Amino acid sequence: MCGIVGYIGKRKAWPILIEGLKRLEYRGYDSAGVALTKDNGQMNVYKAVGRVADLEREAEGKDLSGCVGIAHTRWATHGKPTAANAHPHCSQDGRIALVHNGIIENYAPLKERLKKKGCTFRSDTDTEVLVQLIRYIQQAGDMELLPAVQLALKEVVGAYAIAVTDRNRPDQIVAARRSSPLVIGIGQDEYFLASDATAIAAYTNQAIYLEDGETAVLQVGEPLKITDLDNVECTHKAQAIATDMGRLEKGEYPHFMLKEIYEQPSCMADCMRGRICQGEVTLSAVNMYRERLAAAHRFVIVACGTSWHAGLIGKQLIENFCRTPVEVEYASEFRYRNPVITPDDVVIALSQSGETADTLAAVELAKERGAFVYGICNTVGSSIARATHTGSYIHVGPEIGVASTKAFTGQVTVLTLLALALAKEKGTMTEKDYHDTVRQLENIPRSMQTVLKEDTRIAILARTFTYARNFIYLGRGYAYPVALEGALKLKEISYIHAEGYPAAEMKHGPIALIDKEMPVVVIAPRTALYEKVLSNIEEIKARGGRIVTLVTEGDTVVSRMADYSISLPPTAECLLPLVASIPLQLLAYHIAVCRGMDVDKPRNLAKSVTVE
Numbered sequence: 001m002c003g004i005v006g007y008i009g010k011r012k013a014w015p016i017l018i019e020g021l022k023r024l025e026y027r028g029y030d031s032a033g034v035a036l037t038k039d040n041g042q043m044n045v046y047k048a049v050g051r052v053a054d055l056e057r058e059a060e061g062k063d064l065s066g067c068v069g070i071a072h073t074r075w076a077t078h079g080k081p082t083a084a085n086a087h088p089h090c091s092q093d094g095r096i097a098l099v100h101n102g103i104i105e106n107y108a109p110l111k112e113r114l115k116k117k118g119c120t121f122r123s124d125t126d127t128e129v130l131v132q133l134i135r136y137i138q139q140a141g142d143m144e145l146l147p148a149v150q151l152a153l154k155e156v157v158g159a160y161a162i163a164v165t166d167r168n169r170p171d172q173i174v175a176a177r178r179s180s181p182l183v184i185g186i187g188q189d190e191y192f193l194a195s196d197a198t199a200i201a202a203y204t205n206q207a208i209y210l211e212d213g214e215t216a217v218l219q220v221g222e223p224l225k226i227t228d229l230d231n232v233e234c235t236h237k238a239q240a241i242a243t244d245m246g247r248l249e250k251g252e253y254p255h256f257m258l259k260e261i262y263e264q265p266s267c268m269a270d271c272m273r274g275r276i277c278q279g280e281v282t283l284s285a286v287n288m289y290r291e292r293l294a295a296a297h298r299f300v301i302v303a304c305g306t307s308w309h310a311g312l313i314g315k316q317l318i319e320n321f322c323r324t325p326v327e328v329e330y331a332s333e334f335r336y337r338n339p340v341i342t343p344d345d346v347v348i349a350l351s352q353s354g355e356t357a358d359t360l361a362a363v364e365l366a367k368e369r370g371a372f373v374y375g376i377c378n379t380v381g382s383s384i385a386r387a388t389h390t391g392s393y394i395h396v397g398p399e400i401g402v403a404s405t406k407a408f409t410g411q412v413t414v415l416t417l418l419a420l421a422l423a424k425e426k427g428t429m430t431e432k433d434y435h436d437t438v439r440q441l442e443n444i445p446r447s448m449q450t451v452l453k454e455d456t457r458i459a460i461l462a463r464t465f466t467y468a469r470n471f472i473y474l475g476r477g478y479a480y481p482v483a484l485e486g487a488l489k490l491k492e493i494s495y496i497h498a499e500g501y502p503a504a505e506m507k508h509g510p511i512a513l514i515d516k517e518m519p520v521v522v523i524a525p526r527t528a529l530y531e532k533v534l535s536n537i538e539e540i541k542a543r544g545g546r547i548v549t550l551v552t553e554g555d556t557v558v559s560r561m562a563d564y565s566i567s568l569p570p571t572a573e574c575l576l577p578l579v580a581s582i583p584l585q586l587l588a589y590h591i592a593v594c595r596g597m598d599v600d601k602p603r604n605l606a607k608s609v610t611v612e
Contacts, residue, residue, distance in 0.1 A: 002027060002028045002072060002073060002074050002075050002087070002099075002100070002101040002195070003020075003021060003024025003025065003027040003028060003072065003073040003101070003194075003195050003196070003199070004024075004070070004071070004072055004099050004100075004101055004161060004162075004163055004182070004193065004194060004195045005017050005020030005021055005024065005070070005071045005072075005192075005193065005194050005195075005199050005200075006069065006070045006071070006099075006163045006173050006175070006191075006192065006193030006194070006218070007020075007067075007068070007069055007190070007191070007192055007193070008067065008068045008069075008171075008172070008173050008190065008191050008218050008219070008220055009067060009187065009189060009190025009191065009220060010067055010189060010190060010220070011067060011190065012064070012065065012066070012067060013036055013066055013067055013068055013069030014034070014036060014059075014064040014065075014066070014069065016069075016192070016203065017034050017069050017070075017071035018034075018052065018055075018056060018071070019199075019202070020071065020192075020194055020199035020200060021034075021052045021055070021071050021072075021073050021199075022052050023196075023198050023199040023248065024073055024194065024195060024196055024198070024199045025051065025052055025073050025601065026400050026401070026402055026600070026601065027073060027075065027101075027195065027196070028073050028074045028075025028076075029050070029051050029052075029073060029074075029075075029601050030049070030050075030074045030075055030076045030081035031047065031048065031049045031050065031073075031074045031076075031081050031082070031083070031085070031086035031087075032047070032048055032050075032051065032052045032054070032055040032071070032072065032073045032074065032086065033045065033046060033047035033048070033055065033071065033072050033074075033086045033087050033088050033099075034046055034047075034055065034059075034069055034070070034071040034072075034088070035069060035070050035071075035088040035090075035097035035099075035165060036063075036064065036065070036066035036068070036069045037066050037068040037069065037097075037165050037167055037170045038065055038066040038170065039066075039067070039170055040170075041167045041168060041170055042066075042167065043090075043094070043097060043165070043167040044062070044063050044064075044066070045088055045090060045097060046058055046059045046062065047083045047086040047087075047088075048083065048086070049081055049082060049083055049086065050081075051601075052073060067220075068165060068170055068171070068172075068173065069165075070088055070097065070098075070099045070163040070164075070165055070173065070193070071088075071099065072086075072087035072088060072099035072100075074086055074087055077103055077126070078103070078107070078124060078125045078126045078127075079123055079124030079125045080124070084122055084123045084124075085123045085124055085125050087099045087100060087127060089123060089125065089127050089128040089130075089131045090131065091131050091132055091134070091135030092119055092120060092132060092135065093135065094167075095135060095166060095167055095168060096131060096134060096135050096138070096145065096164060096165065096166045096167070097131070097164070097165050098127065098130060098131040098134070098162055098163070098164045098165075099127075099162065099163050100127040100130060100160055100161070100162045101160070101161040101162075101180045101181075101195055102158060102159035102160040102161060102162075102178075102179065102180040103126060103158045103159055104126040104127070104129060104130055104156055104157070104158045104160065105157045105158035106155075106156065106157040106158065107126035107129040107130075107158075110129050110130075110133055110155065110156075111129045114129065114132050114133060114136060117136060119132045119136065126158075130152065130156065130160070130162070131164070133152045133155065133156075134148050134149055134152040134164065135148075137151050137152050144169070145164060145166045145169055145172070145174050146174050146215065146217055146231075147231070149162075149164055149174050149176060149215060150176075150215055150227075150229045150230075150231060153176055153178070153215075153229055154229055158178075158179075159178055159179035159180050159357065160176065160177065160178055160179070160180055161175075161176075161177040161178075161180035161181060161182040161195055162175065162176050162177070163175045163193055171219055171220055171221075172217055172218060172219040172220075173191070173193065173217075173218040173219075174215065174216070174217055174218075175193055175210065175215065175216045175218065176210070176214065176215040176216070177210045177211075177212065177214065178212045178213055179212060179357060179360065179361075179383075180195070180355075180357075181195050181196065181209070181355045181382065181383055182194075182195060182209075182210045183195070183196070183197050183200070183207050183208070183209050183210070183381075184207060184208045184209075184210065184216060184218065184224065185197070185200040185203060185204040185206065185207050185241070186204060186206045186207065186208065186224065186238055187203060187204045187206075189220060189221065190220070191218040191220075191224065192204055193218065196379075197241045197379075197381070198248060198398050200241075201241050201248075204241070205240055205241045206238040206239070206240065206241070207238060207239055207240075207241050207381075208224065208226070208236045208237075208238055208239070209236075209239070209381050209386070210226070211234070211386075213228050213229055214226055214227070214228055214234055215227055215228070215229065239381055248398055248400065254593075255401065255589075255593075255599045255600050256400040256401040256600045257401035257403055257405060257493070257585075257589055257599050257600055258589055258599075259401075260399055260400070260401050260405045260406045261405050261406070261452075261582065261585050261586060261589065262452060263396075263397070263406055264405065264406045264409050264448050264582065265445040265446070265448040265449045265452070266445070267395075267396040267397060267406045267409070267410060268396075268409060268410070268413055268444055268445050268448065268578070269445045270395050270396065270397075271394055271395050271396060271410050271413045271414065272413065272417070272441070272442065273395075275417055276417075276438060276441070276442055279435050279438055279439065280424075280438070281417050281420045281421045281424065281438060282421070283392055283417055283418060283421045285374065285390040285391055285392055286418065286421040286422065286425065288390060289372070289389070289390055290425050292346070292372050293346060293372075293374070293422055293425070294422060294425045294426050295344075296324060296344065296345065296346040296372070297324075297325075297342070297344040297345065298324065298325050298326070298327065298344070298345050298346075299315075299318055299324060299325070299326040299327070299345070299346050299347075299348055300326070300327045300328075300329060300339075300341065300345055300346070300347045300348070300366070300371070301314055301315060301326060301327070301328045301329065301347075301348045301350060302329050302330075302331040302334050302347060302348070302349050302350070302359055302362040302363070302366070303328070303329075303330075303331060303349070303350035303351065303359060304330060304331050304332060304351075304356055304358055304359060305404075305488070306352070306404040306407070306408050306485060306488065307350040307351055307352060307356075307359075307404075307408075307411060308328065308330060308350075309408070309481045309482075309484050309485040309488070310350055310408055310411035310412050310415065310481075311328040311348070311350050311415075312328050312480070312481035312484070313412050313415065313478060313481045313482075313577050314326070314328075314348070314350075314411075314412070314415035314418075314419070315327070315328050316477070316478055316574070317415055317416055317419040317574060318415075318418070318419045318422070320419075320574065321419040321420060321422070321423035321428060321429055321574075322419060322422045322423050322426055322428050323426075323428045324422075324426075329362070330358075331349075331356065331358040331359040331361070331362040332358040334358075334362045334365070335358060335361045335362050335365050339365075341365070341366055341369035341370075341371050342369065342370065342371070343369075343370035343371065343372075345366075345369075345371040345372070346371065346372045346373075346374060347362070347363070347366040347371045347372070347373045347374070348373075348374045348375075348376060348415075348418075349362065349363045349366075349373060349374070349375045349376065349377075349384055349388060349391075350376050350377070350411055351375075351376075351377045351382075351384050352377065352378050352379075352394075352399060352404055352407040352411070353377065353378070353379055353382060354375070354377035354378065354379040354382025354383055354384040354385050355379070355382055355383050355384070356384070359384060360383050360384055360387060363375070363384060363387050363388060364387065367387075367389075372389055373387075373388040373389050374388060374389065374390055374391050374392075374418075375387070375388030375390075375391030375392075376391055376392055376393075376394065376411060376414050376415070376418075377391070377393065377394070378393065378394045378395075378396055378398075378399065378407055378410065380393060392414050392417070392418065394407065394410030394411055394413070394414050395410070396409075396410035400600065401599070401600045402492070402493075402600060402601060402602055402605050403489055403492045403493050403588070403599070403602065403605075405489075405585050408485060408581060409448075409577075409578050409581060409582075412577050412578055412581075413441075413444075413578065416441060416574070416575065416578075417441075420434065420437060420438060420441075436572075437572060437574065437575070440571070440572045440575055441575060444571075444575060444578050444579065447568075447569045447571055447578075447579050448578070448579060448582060450569045451568060451569065451579055451582045451583060452582065452586075454566055454567065454583055454586070455586055457566070458566060458583055458586045458587050458590060459586075459590045461548070461564050461566075461587070461590075462587055462590030462591045462593075462594055463590075463594055464564075465519050465591055466591060466594040466595055468496055468517075468519050468591075469496065469497065469517075470496065470497045470498065470499075470513065470517075470518060470519075471487065471490055471496060471497070471498035471499075471518075471519050471520070471521065472487075472498070472499055472500075472501065472506075472510060472513065472514075472518065472519075472520045472521070472545075473486045473487040473498060473499070473500040473501070473520075473521045473522075473523075473584075474500075474501055474502070474503040474506060474520065474521070474522045474523065474533075474536060475500070475502070475503060475522070475523035475580075476502060476503045476504065476523075476527075476529040476532060476533055477527060477528070477529050477573065478527075478573055478574060478576050478577055479523035479525070479527075479576060479577070479580060480500070480501075480502045480503075481577065482523055482576070482577045482580045482581050482584065483500035483501065483502075483521070483523055484500035485500070485581055485584065486498075486500065486521060486523075486581070486584030486585075486587070486588070487499055487500035488500070489584060489585055489588035489589075490587070490588040490591065490592075492588075492602050492605060493588055493589065493592040493597055493599050493602045494588060494591045494592040494595055494597055495595075495597065495602075495603070496591065503522065503532070503533055503536040504532065504536065506536060506539065506540075507539065511539065511540075511543065514540055514543040514544070514545040515543065515544055515545070516544040516545070516546065517546075518545050518546065519545075519546045519547075519548060520540050520545045520546065520547050520548070521548045521549075521550075521584070521587075522536065522537055522540070522547060522548070522549045522550070522558075522562070523549075523550045523576075523580050524537065524549045524550060524551055524555075524558045525550065525551060525552045525555075525568055525571070525573075525576060525580070526552040526555060526570075527573040527576070528573065533558075534557070534558065534561075537549070537558065537561050537562070538561070541561060546563050547561065547562040547563050547564070548562065548563065548564045548565075548566070548587075549561075549562040549564070549565045549566070550565075550566050550568055550580055550583060550584075551565050551566070551567060551568065552567070552568055552569075552570055552571075553567045553568060553569055553570060554567075555567075566583045568580060568583070
């Protein structure tokens, strides 16, 4: 989950590395560091606990020269956030420096072995073990950096994306990856390196994505050399980096999260563009694999966090439209419980980044069992996009705020398109229902714009709940996963404990928590379950709970029962999550702002979970 940046060329490395770290800070902000190598072989390493801005202050007035460098922003796994545990880590003699994203699972026995060989360690990290191992092998065999890295990685168990520099070879950087993303940007007589293309998109639009088990030598004046761990050359073709740089800036907004909430109407239009034409849904992946997808005996959706909530909505969409059974699995559990997967199954992998470690492992397991795997992610060229048989991008642009907003609605939109396309193929929806749903889906961006007009009211409402300690979110049918997602948003950025439940389950336990201090958010639009939800609201009111409701515009019944109400435009029940999620995102955002929280960088969280 850490961010890696590297540069080698003729420019000063420092400003490029720092700008790259700022672009990647959403991947970890416990500490940051940089190693700069000069032509004369001098290496300067600077580290700081905290944000990239703290690293800049730490380096003020120091030697920042050098045209070769590697940098890192950390999300702590092994060892607390301290300067000693910050990357880059150096070998005992200071000759080589290394930055690392991932986890070295067998670091403990490797560390004991190296200690017996006379190595001393200065940190509590697994990463320092790797840099010491590389240097030990290099010394013992009197070899260059690349073969030492390759031999060391053959002894490693775990995930890694690394960049290594050797002060005796100030003209090169060695990189390698396994199960963690690493992209190489190609410029004019210069190379860039990053865990995410957004860090280097300002400098180049040509990139190569390393595959698992590959190493690369970046050397000025030399063509890029990519090999496997046995030094067998690997062939790659550069790809275009498709990044809208404007979406990497906050612009007039105080936070990326608020900007990304407001981008949702245009993002959903982008997501649907070219996929709905004259009332028909067209997904290229479905056209290409229509027989395989339509013949599926079962769909299994694997995902984590917010993507899992989107998967719960996808389950209802596919089952209702296509009449095919669907299971939704936490990817982190799926991979370890010996799941029953057959060649008749289609596994749908949901991941915003396309790099989620558990979801990627679930994809590999599903492929081993013979299932057909369909990926849905946002990042072009990501690991999941390359590992799946086919899939669809959500096309919502880079999402910088750690708490997902537009990626969630983008995933739900693509799942809706997928369910509609499959239903059309299978003939499981009437022509009228199909075309009515497509027409209403096309209208969702306008409905989202309407909901965003409630922002000022929601901001005022949020002040009332700034000091709440707990929340309950309730919904039924399609609204239940929205309740889960609303509770998660509040937890993530305000640090208020919140739980989402199916409304009918409240009286099976959670009702014991209801009192005058407990805010309860109820998603209560006019759907087939409306009367049932009214009864649940009455039960909360009878026990003194403070009720916030999401209601269909013009509804006065629920509004009279509730303490506060937020209006939603009339929306088809199956499309409700796309509209109802926005006020809950805004409520969480404004409560967090009122509490003085760092909305874009919540504590202990990082955007892309690329480690277990």
